[in-house]
Amino acid sequence: WQELSIFKFKPNQIHRLTITTDKELSLERSENNQWHWVKGTGEIDGTRVQALLNTLSNLHAVRWLGATKPQNGLEKPQLTLAFTTSPDNKASHKLIIGAPANDGTWYAHADEREGTFVISNSDLNTLRLSVVAQPSPIPSRTPSVAP
Secondary structure (H helix, E strand, C coil): CCCCECCCCCHHHCCEEEEECCCEEEEEECCCCCEEEEECCCCECHHHHHHHHHHHHCCECCEEEECCCHHHCCCCCCEEEEEECCCCCCCEEEEEEEEECCCCEEEEEECCCCCEEEEEHHHHHHHCCCCECCCCCCCCCCCCCCC
16 A cells, blocks of 8 residues: 655745656746746746646645556656755655556656556646746737728
C-alpha cells in the first residue's frame, strides 16, 4: 500500500521549476517572490505558474499501479517537471508523465517514490498549462467609410 499523496509541499516552497515537453523552460523564484526565466523567453503568466505550483505541490495519485512497465511511456515522457524546494536548489524532485491510461488518467512516476501511479486528466491539464503569457490580440482598426 502506498499513500495517494505524491508531494507534500506548500506552493511557496517551490524555488525553481523546469518544465520539459518538446522544449525546456526553467523558472526561478527571486527573493521578492517574483518568477524570472533561467531558460525561456516571453512574459511569465504568474496566475498559471501559481495554478501549476498548487497542483504540483498537492499532487495525488488516482491509484498506484506497482512496478513501471514499458507501456507506461515513462522512458519517452510527454511532460517532465523538475523542481527544487530549497533556495540552494539542493532539495530536488522530479515528476515524469508518460502515456495515457485507458480510463482518462495518465501514467506518472515521482523520483522519490517507488513504482508507477496514475494522475487525473484535470491535474495533467493544469500541469501542462503554458507559463508564458499569451499576448492579447491587438484589435484591428477597420477603416471607417466616409459618407
